[in-house]
Amino acid sequence: MPTAAVLGASGYTGQETLDRVLAHPELELVALGSDSLAGRGAAALDVRLNGNLPPFVPNAEALAAGAEVVFACLGHEEAAALEPPAGAVVVDLSGAHRLDDPALYAAWYGFEHPRPETLGDWSYALPELAPPVGPLIANPGCYATAALLALGPVADLLDPDGVVIDAKSGVSGAGRSLQGSSHAGFVLENVSPYRVGSHQHAPEIAQVLGFPVCFVPHLLPVRRGLLVTCYARADADAVRGRLDEAYTGSDVVRILPDDVAPELARVQSTDAAEIAVFSDRATGTAVVVCALDNLGKGAAGQAVQNANLALGLGETAGLRLNGVLV
Numbered sequence: 001m002p003t004a005a006v007l008g009a010s011g012y013t014g015q016e017t018l019d020r021v022l023a024h025p026e027l028e029l030v031a032l033g034s035d036s037l038a039g040r041g042a043a044a045l046d047v048r049l050n051g052n053l054p055p056f057v058p059n060a061e062a063l064a065a066g067a068e069v070v071f072a073c074l075g076h077e078e079a080a081a082l083e084p085p086a087g088a089v090v091v092d093l094s095g096a097h098r099l100d101d102p103a104l105y106a107a108w109y110g111f112e113h114p115r116p117e118t119l120g121d122w123s124y125a126l127p128e129l130a131p132p133v134g135p136l137i138a139n140p141g142c143y144a145t146a147a148l149l150a151l152g153p154v155a156d157l158l159d160p161d162g163v164v165i166d167a168k169s170g171v172s173g174a175g176r177s178l179q180g181s182s183h184a185g186f187v188l189e190n191v192s193p194y195r196v197g198s199h200q201h202a203p204e205i206a207q208v209l210g211f212p213v214c215f216v217p218h219l220l221p222v223r224r225g226l227l228v229t230c231y232a233r234a235d236a237d238a239v240r241g242r243l244d245e246a247y248t249g250s251d252v253v254r255i256l257p258d259d260v261a262p263e264l265a266r267v268q269s270t271d272a273a274e275i276a277v278f279s280d281r282a283t284g285t286a287v288v289v290c291a292l293d294n295l296g297k298g299a300a301g302q303a304v305q306n307a308n309l310a311l312g313l314g315e316t317a318g319l320r321l322n323g324v325l326v
């Protein structure tokens with residue numbers, strides 16, 4: 001059974017990844033990394049975790065524990081400085097290894113990449129479009145996953161001028177640390193855009209599509225789930241046909257029947273995504289909508305899917321593909 005380590009296990013994506021590793025039929029957890037919980041038992045994270053699990057150790061120690069697969073659930077800058085252990089599969093859930101051009105890190109992430117010469121060693125892996133190549137895997141961003149599932153297979157059918165992606169996410173997308181912008185008093189009963197024109201997923205989406213898009217994220221007063229509505233000049237029937245073809249047989253991405261709209265409620269707490277295509281009667285604009293869970297297909301679910309592919313396991317082993325009926 002391949003052994004696994006989770007770094008940054010006390011954060012939202014770390015906790016979700018840990019949950020999937022524990023439910024995975026073919027992975028054995030051997031190291032639980034958390035700088036903030038180091039020295040404490042697993043129950044310090046959640047009382048339901050018991051003494052059979054390894055105790056928390058500092059992230060550097062978990063990285064060096066000899067696990068065959070390491071899930072790095074850390075902040076961007078911390079992950080950028082990681083030295084991957086030789087021979088291990090490493091799945092980085094942060095943005096630290098997603099962009100090919102190191103100069104983009106200063107421009108979009110606000111820090112100089114500390115190991116720019118290593119960026120070419122990592123593959124940007126969105127399994128439905130580009131499965132991992134090699135052991136170092138840059139897991140796509142949550143918004144980027146939804147936008148690319150919606151537009152990646154049809155990029156050549158779109159007029160690249162004026163593609164707009166209107167995106168909305170639950171507050172867990174901002175991580176567990178306390179910030180004024182994710183404070184209940186600001187978020188509840190409220191909706192607002194943020195990082196308009198400067199969100200770091202814009203260059204990630206452009207890198208895959210081959211052209212820039214206007215990407216505007218909004219914060220929703222819900223805990224989890226995200227939805228992107230993509231507007232482009234294109235033939236909606238051709239777009240629907242291509243997406244149907246791209247996801248036929250997929251256990252993860254579902255193309256909805258005509259006139260059924262994606263919903264957060266159906267994808268929350270799952271590792272699945274759903275997509276629908278519409279044509280705007282007034283302007284002929286093609287509208288592609290994708291919903292997924294930012295912590296599922298947008299993070300931990302996709303990380304485990306990528307690890308499965310890299311380790312030669314069943315692609316969906318350990319994933320949660322069905323939510324409850326709502």
Ligand SMILES: NC(=O)c1ccc[n+]([C@@H]2O[C@H](COP(=O)([O-])OP(=O)(O)OC[C@H]3O[C@@H](n4cnc5c(N)ncnc54)[C@H](OP(=O)(O)O)[C@@H]3O)[C@@H](O)[C@H]2O)c1
Nearest residue numbers: 008009010011012013034035036094173175176177294299
């Ligand atoms: N949230 C999402 O929807 C999402 C989706 C896709 C990708 N990502 C990316 O995944 C990475 C981790 O994101 P995240 O959402 O898991 O972030 P997070 O909840 O803020 O956790 C990030 C790190 O902060 C530490 N931490 C935990 N609780 C904390 C607290 N209360 N105050 C301060 N620090 C705390 C943890 O490290 P220790 O355990 O070592 O202390 C953890 O690794 C980021 O690079 C993010 O961009 C996030």
